[in-house]
Amino acid sequence: MVTRNQTQTLLTEFLLLGFGDLQDFKILLFIVFLIIHIMALTSNILVVALVVFIRSLHSPMYIFISQLSLSEIIFTSNIVPNMLWLILVGGGKVSIARCIFQFFLLAFPTVAQCLLLASMSFDRYVAICKPLHYATIMTFGQQVRIVSSCWLVGFTASFILYVLLGSLQFCGPDTINHFYCDISPVVELSCSKNPSVELVTSVLCFPLVVCPFMFITSTxxxxxxxxxxxxxxxGRQKAFSTCSSHLTVVCLYYGSLGSIYIFPPNKSSFNITKGLSLLYTLVTPLVNPLIYSLRNQEIRGVINTFIHL
Structure with missing residues (x-):
């Protein structure tokens, strides 16, 4: 801690409670979550590697899938290792600087993923509604511009929030009843209330989260x-099959994201909030690549070829 004006003590650390109420099952939770994390990380890395190295997968749809997996790798690598540590030690302290940076690494891939899902819906729209123009619209240069824009916008928006959160000061209390640092509990603990943080968050949320969902719905x-x-x-069945995987991922992703941020449970329902966050941070990164690989004949074919080598 550091002192300001001899009267007010400023915090330098937060206490993350993690799953303190489930310490009797900490070994079981650690093993189960570790296995899921390894499976999620492995499957997403596999998808990225296949798209990078297999020439037959160098098409817009698979490039977008690989970027989606890359965002999941960043996301889950940021949250889960620290969560596993909190399970073992029964909660722990984290510096405020590290806590705010963890939120940055949470927001960055989240925003990018919302925009990538919208880009994938545009790709499917062009493929089905304008098939004769697909090759001229979804050129390699256009793919690069779309993907780069998704990551750039995600980074810029997250960095703005990172700077705003970094300007806050914290005098106590210092306890966050969660297993990662999110924007809401961090802002609530601040003793230097900055209305611009919540205003900017609300302003950014609409074009970067809500608008992509509206775009996906309209497409x-x-x-x-x-x-x-x-x-x-x-023909109808073939067209439906090209969209079903993406639509399933959209429903899963926005369902879990909306349940936490857009329609959050009551703040007193910490266990419900943690359960929904587990779905969002642990299960979704595992399910997404499985949906694409198990429901996509070309990716399954490539995997089977490698298995039988």
Whole structure:
């Protein structure tokens, strides 16, 4: 701690409680969460590696999938190792600087992923609704611009929030009843209330989270309308299959994201909040690559080829 004006003590650390109420099961939780984390990390790294090194997967859809997996790698690597440490020690202290940086590494891939999911819906829209123009619209240069923009916007928005949170001062209390540093509990603990933090968060949330979801919804309405006009049953089934994996991931991702940030449970329901956060930070990064690999014949074919070598 440091002292200001001889009267007010400023904090330099937060206490993360983690899963303190489940310490009787800490070994079991640690093993289960570690296994899920290793599986999630391995499957996402595998997807990125396949798309990078297999020439047949150098198409827009798979490039977007690899970027989605890359965002999951950053996201889960930021949250889960520290969570496992908190489980073993029954909660622990973290410096305020590190806590705020953890939020930055949480927000960065989250925003990028929202924009990547919207970009993937645009790719599916062009493929189904404008198939004759697909090659001219989704050129390699266009893919690079789209992907770079998603990451750049995600970094910029997260860095703005990082700077604003870094300007806050904390006098106590110092306890966060969670297993990672999120923006809401950090702002609540601040003794130098800065309304611009919440204002900027709200302003950024609409174009970077809500608007991509609205865009995805509108593109799939158009896609559905065009699919229903396909005369053959086989053609409709093929068109649906190209979108089902992406739509499943969108529902899972925005469902978990919305339950935490857009329609959060009551602040007194800490166990519910932690459970939803576990779904968002641990389960979703594992399920996403499995959905793409298990439901995609080309990726399954490449994996089977490597297995039988």
């Amino acid at each position: 799939y309405i158009s896609i559905l309308h065009n699919i229903l006009k396909i005369p053959s049953t086989t």
